[in-house]
Amino acid sequence: MKTEQHLSEKTTTALNKSVETMSTDTQDKLQSVRREALALHLENVKTSPTVQHSSHEERPSIFRSLFTLSVMSTGLAFSVLAFLAINLNQDDLNQNNSQVVASNSELSEFILSDNFDETELEVVEDIEFAYWLSQELKHKNIDDALFDRTRFDNRQQHNG
Amino acid sequence: MRELDAFLKGTEKRAFRMAQLATHNDADAMDIVQEAMIKLVTHYSEKTVEEWRPLFFKILENRILDWHRKQSVMKKIFFWRKDTADEANQNSISSEVEDRQFDPQSQLISEQIGKHLLACIEALPLKQQQCFLLRSWEGLSIKETSKIMGINENSVKTHYSRAMQKLKQHHEKLETPCGAKNCKTEKRQHHED
Numbered sequence: 001m002k003t004e005q006h007l008s009e010k011t012t013t014a015l016n017k018s019v020e021t022m023s024t025d026t027q028d029k030l031q032s033v034r035r036e037a038l039a040l041h042l043e044n045v046k047t048s049p050t051v052q053h054s055s056h057e058e059r060p061s062i063f064r065s066l067f068t069l070s071v072m073s074t075g076l077a078f079s080v081l082a083f084l085a086i087n088l089n090q091d092d093l094n095q096n097n098s099q100v101v102a103s104n105s106e107l108s109e110f111i112l113s114d115n116f117d118e119t120e121l122e123v124v125e126d127i128e129f130a131y132w133l134s135q136e137l138k139h140k141n142i143d144d145a146l147f148d149r150t151r152f153d154n155r156q157q158h159n160g
Numbered sequence: 161m162r163e164l165d166a167f168l169k170g171t172e173k174r175a176f177r178m179a180q181l182a183t184h185n186d187a188d189a190m191d192i193v194q195e196a197m198i199k200l201v202t203h204y205s206e207k208t209v210e211e212w213r214p215l216f217f218k219i220l221e222n223r224i225l226d227w228h229r230k231q232s233v234m235k236k237i238f239f240w241r242k243d244t245a246d247e248a249n250q251n252s253i254s255s256e257v258e259d260r261q262f263d264p265q266s267q268l269i270s271e272q273i274g275k276h277l278l279a280c281i282e283a284l285p286l287k288q289q290q291c292f293l294l295r296s297w298e299g300l301s302i303k304e305t306s307k308i309m310g311i312n313e314n315s316v317k318t319h320y321s322r323a324m325q326k327l328k329q330h331h332e333k334l335e336t337p338c339g340a341k342n343c344k345t346e347k348r349q350h351h352e353d
Contacts, residue, residue, distance in 0.1 A: 007328055
């Protein structure tokens with residue numbers, strides 16, 4: 001560690017010496033480079049009110065362009081398409097549910113006819129619930145449907 | 161504005177030296193320093209004085225890395241061209257120090273060792289070199305160095321350690337009479353002489 005520290009100090013000394021003994025030509029070049037950079041900064045500072053103003057003017061125009069008629073209409077078209085796609089997808093899901101679960105009564109018979117263990121029965125009951133819920137949602141508000149789970153359970157118990 | 165000027169005045173020579181060690185070329189080093197100054201002045205002049213130093217070195221490191229990437233791409237594209245680094249070595253620090261040997265005071269042995277150490281730093285791989293300079297010369301912490309170089313702290317330690325090992329090996333060679341520890345034949349010749 002001492003060797004490393006000693007070496008580090010020697011190297012630092014050598015580097016500092018190389019900086020101190022830098023040629024005057026290089027020093028002059030560095031000075032001019034520094035002055036150019038600061039002059040550029042001063043120029044930016046002087047023109048900054050107008051630059052800011054122009055940029056501020058640009059900002060509303062950028063936002064303004066976002067709200068042009070063509071952009072709005074395109075956005076509206078996409079949202080309508082997305083809405084239709086979601087609805088179609090829900091219909092597909094409902095069809096799938098109806099395919100998976102042919103009817104509530106048929107499912108009940110299937111459950112009764114076979115010997116399911118508890119976990120399998122739960123899965124089947126969940127599928128049954130999903131199918132029943134999809135049917136209910138067609139006619140009711142979704143908020144009411146969230147509470148229908150308890151009603152469904154109660155009904156199951158009553159039927160069971 | 162004055163603070164910015166004072167900061168740049170105090171940092172420009174060291175920044176130039178760092179860039180020169182990395183690029184082996186005065187003109188490219190000057191361009192890198194200029195770009196770093198302009199970027200600092202243009203984008204970060206409103207920051208505090210304490211923040212300028214790590215920011216400036218971060219910008220400098222990025223410029224150096226960009227230069228190296230560009231050079232490696234150019235070498236691949238123009239593979240038939242002579243390596244410009246060999247030509248640019250004429251501008252290296254060791255030659256600049258040699259130019260100053262007309263001064264009798266600079267004839268000290270420590271100056272010679274210093275010259276060789278600088279040449280050794282110049283020959284280090286880029287990341288080891290920059291890591292060593294930032295840690296040892298600029299006195300930055302491991303955390304600051306890792307942020308500036310964009311690498312994790314363990315990598316900083318590794319690069320620094322490897323740089324120190326190489327410098328140590330080179331320094332030991334300089335300090336032994338024949339430059340090699342296990343050189344028996346040359347030792348005999350020394351004794352005979």
